[in-house]
Amino acid sequence: MRSIFKRAVAAAVAGGLALSLVACGSSSDTATTSVEDLSKAASMDGYTVDEQFKATEPVSFSILYSDHPNYPLKDDWLLWSQLKDRTNVTLEPTVVPMSDYESKRSLLIGAGDAPLIIPKTYPGQEQPFVASGTILPVSDYLDLMPNFKDKVAKWKLEPELDTLRQDDGKFYVLPGLHEEVWQDYTIAFRTDELERLGLQAPQTWDDLYTVLKAIKAANPDSYPLSDRFKGNSLLTILAQSYGTSAGWGLPGHLTTWDPETKQFVFTGSSDEYKGMVEYLNKLVAEGLLDPESFTQDDDTAIQKFANGKSFAISANAQNVVNDLRPAIADIPGATVAKIRVPAGPAGDVLATSRLENGLMISSKALENPNFVALLQFVDWLWYSDDGAEFAKWGVQPTTFTKDAAGTRTLNADITFAGINAGAPKHLQKDFGFSGGNFAYGGTTDLLQSMFTPEELEFQDAMADKQQTELPPPHPFNADEQEQATLIETPLKDSMNSATLQFVLGQRDLSTWDAYVAELNGKGASSYVDMVNEAYERFQQNHS
Amino acid sequence: MTIDKTSPAPTPTPSGGSNTTGVRDTRGVRVFRWVNAIILTVVAAVTLYPFLNIVAESLSDEQFIRAGRVSLIPRGFNFDTYRLIAGDEAFWRSYANTVLYTVVATLIAITLTTMYAYVLSKHRLKGRGLLIGIAVFTMFFNGGLIPNYVLISGLGLKNTIWAVVLPNALSIFNLLVMKAFFEALPKELEEAAAVDGLNTYGTLWRIVLPLSKPVLATMILFYAVANWNSWFTAFLYLDKADMFPVTVYLRNMIAGATSATSVGAGSGDLAQISANIKSVTMVLTVLPIVLVYPFIQRFFVSGVMLGAVKQ
Numbered sequence: 091m092r093s094i095f096k097r098a099v100a101a102a103v104a105g106g107l108a109l110s111l112v113a114c115g116s117s118s119d120t121a122t123t124s125v126e127d128l129s130k131a132a133s134m135d136g137y138t139v140d141e142q143f144k145a146t147e148p149v150s151f152s153i154l155y156s157d158h159p160n161y162p163l164k165d166d167w168l169l170w171s172q173l174k175d176r177t178n179v180t181l182e183p184t185v186v187p188m189s190d191y192e193s194k195r196s197l198l199i200g201a202g203d204a205p206l207i208i209p210k211t212y213p214g215q216e217q218p219f220v221a222s223g224t225i226l227p228v229s230d231y232l233d234l235m236p237n238f239k240d241k242v243a244k245w246k247l248e249p250e251l252d253t254l255r256q257d258d259g260k261f262y263v264l265p266g267l268h269e270e271v272w273q274d275y276t277i278a279f280r281t282d283e284l285e286r287l288g289l290q291a292p293q294t295w296d297d298l299y300t301v302l303k304a305i306k307a308a309n310p311d312s313y314p315l316s317d318r319f320k321g322n323s324l325l326t327i328l329a330q331s332y333g334t335s336a337g338w339g340l341p342g343h344l345t346t347w348d349p350e351t352k353q354f355v356f357t358g359s360s361d362e363y364k365g366m367v368e369y370l371n372k373l374v375a376e377g378l379l380d381p382e383s384f385t386q387d388d389d390t391a392i393q394k395f396a397n398g399k400s401f402a403i404s405a406n407a408q409n410v411v412n413d414l415r416p417a418i419a420d421i422p423g424a425t426v427a428k429i430r431v432p433a434g435p436a437g438d439v440l441a442t443s444r445l446e447n448g449l450m451i452s453s454k455a456l457e458n459p460n461f462v463a464l465l466q467f468v469d470w471l472w473y474s475d476d477g478a479e480f481a482k483w484g485v486q487p488t489t490f491t492k493d494a495a496g497t498r499t500l501n502a503d504i505t506f507a508g509i510n511a512g513a514p515k516h517l518q519k520d521f522g523f524s525g526g527n528f529a530y531g532g533t534t535d536l537l538q539s540m541f542t543p544e545e546l547e548f549q550d551a552m553a554d555k556q557q558t559e560l561p562p563p564h565p566f567n568a569d570e571q572e573q574a575t576l577i578e579t580p581l582k583d584s585m586n587s588a589t590l591q592f593v594l595g596q597r598d599l600s601t602w603d604a605y606v607a608e609l610n611g612k613g614a615s616s617y618v619d620m621v622n623e624a625y626e627r628f629q630q631n632h633s
Numbered sequence: 634m635t636i637d638k639t640s641p642a643p644t645p646t647p648s649g650g651s652n653t654t655g656v657r658d659t660r661g662v663r664v665f666r667w668v669n670a671i672i673l674t675v676v677a678a679v680t681l682y683p684f685l686n687i688v689a690e691s692l693s694d695e696q697f698i699r700a701g702r703v704s705l706i707p708r709g710f711n712f713d714t715y716r717l718i719a720g721d722e723a724f725w726r727s728y729a730n731t732v733l734y735t736v737v738a739t740l741i742a743i744t745l746t747t748m749y750a751y752v753l754s755k756h757r758l759k760g761r762g763l764l765i766g767i768a769v770f771t772m773f774f775n776g777g778l779i780p781n782y783v784l785i786s787g788l789g790l791k792n793t794i795w796a797v798v799l800p801n802a803l804s805i806f807n808l809l810v811m812k813a814f815f816e817a818l819p820k821e822l823e824e825a826a827a828v829d830g831l832n833t834y835g836t837l838w839r840i841v842l843p844l845s846k847p848v849l850a851t852m853i854l855f856y857a858v859a860n861w862n863s864w865f866t867a868f869l870y871l872d873k874a875d876m877f878p879v880t881v882y883l884r885n886m887i888a889g890a891t892s893a894t895s896v897g898a899g900s901g902d903l904a905q906i907s908a909n910i911k912s913v914t915m916v917l918t919v920l921p922i923v924l925v926y927p928f929i930q931r932f933f934v935s936g937v938m939l940g941a942v943k944q
Contacts, residue, residue, distance in 0.1 A: 159886040162723045163874050184872040187885035194868065201782045389908075393701035417699050 128234075132178075133462035139236045143470035143477075145178035149460045151467065152205035154198070155183035156191045156527055160518065167522030172485050179467050181207075188526075199224050199452075206464060209449040209527045213254055214342050216263040216450055220256050221568050226451040227260035234462055235469035237477075241267050249560050250445050257567045257624075259632040265445035266531030267473070271557050272549070273431060273442050275323045277315070278405035278414055280395075281425045283308075291429045295331065295369060298432050302378040305401050315373070316380035316400035318391035323404035324383070328369070330441035330558065331434025334362040336589070339441060343574075344582060345621050347561035354564065354621045356614045358585035359606040365435060370593040381594050392417050407545045411508055427544070430551045440555045446531055448472075471528065478536055481528040484521055498539050507540055563632075564625035574620070577613045584612055684919075690912040691715070698908040714909040718917065723874070724882060728917075731861060731878040738798035738860040743853055745803050746811055751837055753808075754815035772805045778869075785870050796870035797878070804859070807852050814848040815841065850932030854925070861922050879918050887911060 132145040157163050163185055174180055184205050186194045191210060198204040199219050208225075219225045232239055242251060247267060254261035277298075284291060284301070287308055292298040305314040317324050325337030334346050335357055345354040346362070357363055373379035380400065383391070394400045396417035405414060410428060418424040431440070449472070455461055471477040483490045483498055492498045500509050506517035506524060517523050524540075531537075538546060566574055588605050591597035597605075658666075685705050690698050694709025702708060718724055752758060753765060776784070781800070790796040818841060826836045842849070864880035871877060 157874055157885065159882075162882075185874045185877075186872075187868065187877070187881055189885045189888035190868055197778060197782055197869065200779045201786070203782070203786060389701070392699065396700040413699075416696065419696065420700065 129459045129461045131459040139240045150180040152182045153207040154205045156188045156210045169522030204452045206455045212447045225262045229260045234465040237473040252563045255563045257565045265448035268444040269534045271442045274406040276431045280401040294433045313380035315402040316394045317383035318388040321384040332362045332366040333436030356618045367592045439558045441558045478532040484523040687912045691916045714913045727879040727882040735860045739856045742856040750811035753812045847932045
């Protein structure tokens, strides 16, 4: 009996192994082909910038589609039919709920079953898939994408693209491209309270401290600033003006580029980082910043704002309109507005990149007879001015009109993002345009075309901010990546928990040196050495 | 062990200084009842509160929910959101999918479990140890996510109802409970049935199953609740929005907003679902399965204990 059981187990294990081998087998045969040998069926000869792409015969491409709960996918969207009319391309979406998009993306790529086009991929998220060879090194095929190349050259995006390069000098994700840096998240203030107390909107973090102190004096029972997003937005904008990074802005490699010494340093133990922590500690110690800011959920933070228990909170343009204004509607005379992102010791800077989430292409596209047509299609829809306008605004005259001066107006019966509130139809829900899979990035003109006057004013005020120097590429090779994966998470965890303890005053700032020693004990210094080696190697090999 | 039959089952009568038998309870018993009643009330309140809170929110005005002023009593009472959801095609389509998947999956599961468990309960079966071994093996080891995915798509089940109802059709825990129940049935009944000329299937169908209603009801409830609530298999193997069950729809609505803010996504693509819509969707989703419990409870209490102890 026992031997039968053993044999059955052995058979099951062997079967499982065979299956997983099948799963991996399809990934290794991506030989490099010269551009001339590529499959050109249905592609356009001499396709160039600002030309309408239209496949010479009907083709269809599979695409991973992140399904947004606000505008669930509909087959009868004008988006699909117009796309077919204009480009002769039918998209076959694999629909994935937005809530778990990333897990399914990993699964499909891992199982060798990924669609050709994989959108909604943030720079850095392609990293785990690079070694397996399942993702196309798109940088090899940019000659097929005239609009992409044109935008990169015109907007001088080369240094930003360099940050995407892997150890082989190639990049694997086609990012969304912005003409100019664009910062949306900042802090929103109860402007009526500022006015009542005769205060100006703060310009620097020192001003912010003074303003919060004045509000606290007038409202002793309140925490003037009680933050949402678990403090991540506040940390991001505060850190950049201290010349370091934290919160959402903390890079995966946990290091900061020091332009003076031309070296990477460990973010969490740098003097700049300490300066930021001291500032936050001061706010908490004097009761100006709610200690719960880093742990409470968003709804709780908004409720405090709604009940007059706090007067400032992190927000983006949509948060102000959708969350904050409705929340304070019951307080007579209450108003709220975003303030210009405050300046700090590192100057009046923004550390935002002009790249945003973009798309990956499966390696198996190379075997597709329509490979060239696929890249031309991607180039038109995501990177041409016409394609971007189509994805965002839709079709003239069905959804919008454009006058001689180039001003676009949404039709009166269609509403979107506060435009034509109350109109019967919705640009996203009923037509499929302005959806997250297709519409992002582009020219400043297009980006701002749907902004409210209030947001335009904010962007104007932000326009003279300086962009900080980008860190040079420092990609790990496979061995280093493996080591880094083991060490990064514990390092990040101990850095974040110590940061919180320092800020909340649970740990005294005089123990900072001990904390730095702890980080080094966990491998921070050898980790930084590894990053610097990777940087130097890349410099030698690829410049 | 003898049990004092004179004292009735302890009903929670906090006021009771005496009980129906006229025998006065000791001080200790009275204190125990009070403490018991208080603890149970607190537990019940803690369990019920989130549910009642969601119901109250679903009937309230958005304004009050945002300000965090709705607890148990709806404020700004209205049915508007229910009316809105009633017209939401996508919601009802996924709802219909859930009903279909749950019914089919439960039927398949209960059939397979009953047959497997009945066979395993017969000690004279050759290879019984192997059959149990195979079943128990899957409790400790599985093929992993990607091999499973490759298997299901290799079998051509992707984007069919079978991808949802087959992979988890058999719960080994339920199988073992049911096996223990069958083992506890008096052997003499089946011997009598055999003497009267019933074959194995006849015995199972006419003798054993009619006697097994409590355990069947319990298993159906277990399977139905699990299938109603499950979202992961559907999420893995279905690529078409019109096949999603309501749980996937609900999860996207609630977790979608959180995942977008966690990466600081551009404001244009943040999920902004009103608190009303969330709560109405939640109420409508849990309602049917909550309503089933009271009707099935009498089976449930006896069924789940039966077979737990071997004589």
